[in-house]
Amino acid sequence: MSAFLYTVAGIVFGGIVSAVVSYYFARQASRELQAETDNLTHLITAVLQALDASGIEVRKDPGTDEYIVRISKDLHLGWRDQRHRGVEGESDAESTPQEQG
Secondary structure: OHHHHHHHHHHHHHHHHHHHHHHHHHHHHHHHHHHHHHHHHHHHHHHHHHHHHOOOEEEEOOOOOOEEEEOOOOOOOHHHHHHHHOOOOOOOOOOOHHHHO
16 A cells, blocks of 8 residues: 555655646747737837838727728828839930940
């Protein structure tokens, strides 16, 4: 009968040790996940503020607390216009051999 009691005591002790170790690692993972969530929240807020500052409409839906980003077809960003325009009427395309010589 004493072997049976040792077996039961070992199972109970193993269960308690397993529960303590699981609790410790679950708490640690929860803290890490919360820290990562905070970092991503700050990053998303910065991106939304940058979009809003560039003229893209950003608003928060009061019913769901989701952000709505609306980009207009008529939106002209300065860097894009300058890249495609070239210098005073010049094309970005390479000149043909006939034009060179």
